[in-house]
Amino acid sequence: MDESLIDAEQYPRADIDVYLVRNTRHKVKCLQNDYKDIMKDIEIRLHELHAAERERKAHSDSRNVAEQKPNKSLLPFATIDLVSPESPAKHATHVSLVVLRHSREMRLTLEPKKWAGKGLLGCSIVPIQR
Numbered sequence: 001m002d003e004s005l006i007d008a009e010q011y012p013r014a015d016i017d018v019y020l021v022r023n024t025r026h027k028v029k030c031l032q033n034d035y036k037d038i039m040k041d042i043e044i045r046l047h048e049l050h051a052a053e054r055e056r057k058a059h060s061d062s063r064n065v066a067e068q069k070p071n072k073s074l075l076p077f078a079t080i081d082l083v084s085p086e087s088p089a090k091h092a093t094h095v096s097l098v099v100l101r102h103s104r105e106m107r108l109t110l111e112p113k114k115w116a117g118k119g120l121l122g123c124s125i126v127p128i129q130r
Helices: 018-058
Strands: 078-083 095-101 104-110 123-127
Antiparallel strands (some): 078 123
């Protein structure tokens, strides 16, 4: 990605397609910037989620968590469009989430961990475009 596109005599290198390499580098940089923006948004939303959960626990009584109403002030920032069979996302056992599954709100917990498939979660998370 950082290799020079010109030779020692300051001419474009003949062994590569300079136009294609420049366009590809540009696309990669754009995708990296998009990724950073999405990760910042996820971080902010996770902080908000944890703060809301701490506040909920501080004000909670002995009611069951499933009986409590989710915080409606939290806005969705991503959708999960694929959950792999036998993945950590399928079994959801650690991080608390409120998800809409088949138009029904559900509270899940998700623990990232190694499993037989790709990644640590076993699901595809897609940001919501606003």
